[in-house]
Amino acid sequence: MQAFRVASRFVGAGLLDQVVIATANAANTLLGGILLPKDQFGALALALSVGYFSMYLNRAFVGDVLLALASRFEGEHRGRLIRNGLATAFCSGVTTMVVFVVLWLAWPHNGNIDLDELIWLVPFMVPLMLHDTARCDYLADRRPDKALGIDLVWAGTQGVVIIAMILTGNESPGGFLAAWGIGATAGATVYLLRERRVPWRGNPKAWLAETRHLSGWFTATAIVAQVQVLSISFLVAGKLSKIDLGNLRFVQTVQLQPVQNLVAAIQGLLVPRASRAAADAAKPGAEGADAAATLRRQTRQLAIAFAVLGTLMVVIVWPLVSWVLTTTDKFAEAAPLALPIALQGAVYLLQVPFTAAMRGMHRARMLFVQYVVFATVSLTGLSVGASQGLQGAAWGLLTGSTTGLVCMVVLYGIALKSVGPQAPAPAPRLDATQNA
Incomplete structure (x- = not known):
């Protein structure tokens, strides 16, 4: 019973942590969609x-590697990984x-694809990347409560800035971006002071x-x-319009982003566990066989659970979101997007246990192959579907997600064949002549 309570607190802190950071990230899109033209x-x-493009590249190169690798080590080895990872994030x-x-200066400030507001993110890219790396440090060390703490600092600080902006009537794209960055700066600062870390003292070359x-393939992915x-974003804005992009992103934020945040939370909890199980599976004898069986059983049970959850989500969320969008004048035209985006979320949920197992097994190259297939089919489906408008584009994206799931399951099955203790080499046999 005590072990169950400890596990419940661990999982609860991990999920709550993701809810908090997801709220901080979604605030820009949700409030921006409501308050801005x-x-x-x-x-x-x-x-x-x-x-996000830049942040997630850094997460792949540093954060995801910490989740998959640092969880296998303790002491000085782990401390060195954290120092070098923080230094790498700082340089990124x-x-x-x-x-x-350079991009802001060189980009033409006109037309549908306009990056005028990008300059507001410049002062905050270092703390954004440090905070993301700090979260992965805590999650890899199985301390989600500490990750929750720095995320509450981020969300609280960001909320204060946004409230001040709204009360003074100064809502703007740049204001929302600055609030996001200021929140990340506060969270990263608390982490560095609490852990007594100096981000430039590590060695990116050693990292x-x-x-x-891992980092090479994770980054390529x-x-x-x-x-x-x-x-x-660019295809929708270019082929259709910025208004269509806003409609798509708003529905994705309301409907798909919560699913993606749940996926990220579960991944952060499952990958270190899967990594330790995969490492133990290589041990000889019963210990290795038991660890391999645990990894398979965990993946199978979670796949069933998430299939049920995804089905319930589509049945409940799709009509609800469609009704809400229909009753609002501003986003009524986006209501038909609710079904394909709900189905896309269900596909993402079902893929979670397979992705976590693949990361835990360090099958980085296979993950890269899967994402190339997914991205290629998604963009092709988007381009073809956009000829039928925004709804066609959304169904095209669903085609890519479904193809990616099928590819992931196939690759997982291939990877499983090499999991488990190595079979002992057969003893040499003497032929009849030698025995004689």
């Missing part, structure tokens, strides 16, 4: 897409600041040398993923 909201969505943030300034077997996300 549609053209300004489209500009905010574009700037956020570019900001500085590099991103320079790139954003690359020790983690390249993230590049494909974020290019896909950016391409969706």
Whole structure:
């Protein structure tokens, strides 16, 4: 019973942590969609897409590696990984600041694809990346309560800034972006002071040398993923309009982003556990066989649970969101998007246990292959479907998600064949002549 209570607190803290950080991230899109004119909201969505692109590249190169690797170590080895990871995140943030300034200066400030608001993110890219890395440090160390603490600091600070902006009547895309960055700065500062970390004292070269077997493929996968996300924004804004992009992003924020946040929370809890199980599965004898069986059983049970949850979500959320959108004048035209986006969320849920197991088994190359397939089919479906308007584009994206799920399950089955203790080499046999 005591073990059950401890596990419940652990899972509860992890889920609550993700709810808090998801609220901080969703506030820009939700409040921006409600308070800003549609053209300004489209500009905010574009700037956020570019900001997330950079953040998620850093997460792949640093944060996801910490989740999959640092959970296997203790003591000085783990401490060295954290120091080097923070230094790498710091360098990523500085590099991103320079790139954003150059991009903002060089990009034409007119037309449907307008990056005017991107400049507001420049001062905050370092703390955004440090905070994300800090969360992964705590989750890899099985301390989700600490991650929850710094995320509450972020969300609380961001909320105060947004409230002040609204009360003074200064709502703007840049204001929402600045509030987001100020919140991240507060959270990262608390982490650095609490853990007595100095982000530039690590060694990014040592990080690359020790983690390249994971970080290289994780980063390549993230590049494909974020290019896909950016391409969706640019294709919708270019082929249709910024207003259509705003409609798509608003429905995705209301309906799909909560699912993606739940996925991220479960991944953060499952990947370290799957990583330890995969490492134990390589041990000889019964211990290795038991660990391999645990990994398989966990994946199978979670797949069944998430299939049920995804079905319930579609049945309940789809008509509810469709009704809410229909009754609001501002987003009534986006109501037909509710069904394909609900189905897309169900697909993402079903994929969770397979992705967590693959990351835990360190099958980074297979994950890259899966995402290339997913992104290729998604963008093709979007381009073809956009000829039928925004609803057709949404169904095209669902086609890509479904194809990605099928690919992930197939690759998981292949990866499982190499999990478990190595079979002992057969003893040499003597032929009849030698025996004679």
